[in-house]
Amino acid sequence: MTRRPLFPFSLLVATVISGAFLLLPLIAIFTRIPLSTLVDQLGNQVVLDALIVSVKTTLIAQALILLFGTPTAYLIATRQFRGRSLAITLIELPLVLPPAVAGIGLFAAFGRSGLLGSTLRVFGLELPFTQTAVVLAVAFVASPLYVRQAIASFEAVDQSLVDASRTLGASPARTFARIALPLAVGGLAAGAALAFARGLGEFGATIMFAGSFQGVTQTLPLAIYAEFENRFEVALAIGGLLVVISALLLVALKIRLPWTSSTSTSLFLSARSRSS
């Protein structure tokens, strides 16, 4: 009588089931209808409008995230102050918030009768259901991914290099530009890629705060939802497009990292608090 080794066998079975479960929906997107039909649907006006809205809003949001997130992360990474870990926790909070909460929060802050609503109206600004609202929603949900990764990357820069730069006559600003930024750039790029991917897929907060108007606020994920009941093949085509874009981003991230000096891509890399 031969006894089959049970343990390795059950590992294999579990792996096959997991793999099939994760891959099957992706395979289904590309095989549900003929591939040529799928590609044809990409020429549809709804798809083109959504692609333009998505690319435009995500890029603007990304620029804002880099512009404000980088100095924020540098300050938090390089200063010791009271409430530092509280600040980091607050920055990370949007990561774990349900998107619907983000949507209602943005509404309560920037809506017509929101906290800043009357102030904005003075300047003739009405944000809800505009493209600006899409940008705000994307920036709100995606920025924590960038900032926490940026904090970890700046913290990983050897303090003695920063000190050396100062003793060699460089101001804090020059030290940031020539030492801290170049040494952290790998980690910053990884954080930016993660934020970009998250922003591109943003759905819940956007649909609540910006609505889903074709050519204005309807991003690719919103278009999938809109076409889902009427033209399933259009929804499938957009889904396929997003799968390809996400896969490219992920590959770019993996290729980029090995030759940069900085930290991991781990989504949940904790911002280490420095001990003296």
Added chain:
Amino acid sequence: MDILNIDITVPLRSFALELALPLGTETVALVGPSGAGKSTVLRAIAGLARPSRGAITHAGETWFSSERGINLAPEDRSVGLVFQEYALFPHMSVRRNIAYGGTNRVDELLERLHLGALADARPGQLSGGERQRVALARALARDPRVLLLDEPLTALDAHTKASVRAELRELLREIQLPTLLVTHDFEDAAVLAQQVGVIVDGSLVQIDTPAALVAAPANPFVASLTGANLVEGNARAHGDLTEVILDEGTTVYSTDSGTGRVGIVIYPWEITVSAGKPDDSSLNHVTGTITSLVTIDNRVRVQVGPLTAETSLGSAERLRLKEGGQVVASFKATATRLLPLLQPPR
């Protein structure tokens, strides 16, 4: 003369370090156990750590004054600091590292520190000794008024340390800058510096020439720290051994190899003192007058010519040692360590 005047109190984890020291155009080493706050002194001078009290002035310019509320930023002090692990910028070539602080002297410094062939290399490709030379060149490129060296030899392996130390000694003699270095190794301090200060429990207990510290330690800690005799001479091969003619004329032999200018290290307890040439296996005999006798516990430190010997209290009494008496200090060739030194500047 441009003098750096330091009079500061630096708060450390469990105590405060107090230091008052003028620094002229010479190399001063601060020696003390690890964790004595020696590096913090350098960081305070460079502006990277804030003293709790005191003043740092250089040639009439105040860099720090607790009384007047002055604390210049590091970039506004003319200081070249060489970090313990060298802190070279890993994303820049050797040339760009050196040019970071100042671009005028880059080629000259590459040449002078024998880095020409490595100008385009990244720090990650360099050996420990090469990294140290880059760190020195980078610090000097800024034309600093003061050079600070933090444990300059600690990051090196024992194999390369001796030659790097000799090169560093040569360089420090050449550049004629006020230099403050900290180290936990008295031997390194004795080779590199003209004046050595010993820091114990947060204060400077003694500062003097290396020879004077060995000969007349102010307290037992200094005595145990300094340990060895260090005399200089010229070496050449002599059969299996190395023959060294000491500067005061005596010839001694060592089993270590070496040629040219060398430092000779002999531990006091390896030296026996007797009235005449002893009839034993010792090859080296230095005849001289006893210039000092210091009793430490049950031992007696005897200064004979350039050497300090230690004997037990009993034998000192038996030999009736007294200051001014003529004795012979004997030690074995195997107990005679040689440290390579480069030619002194002419």
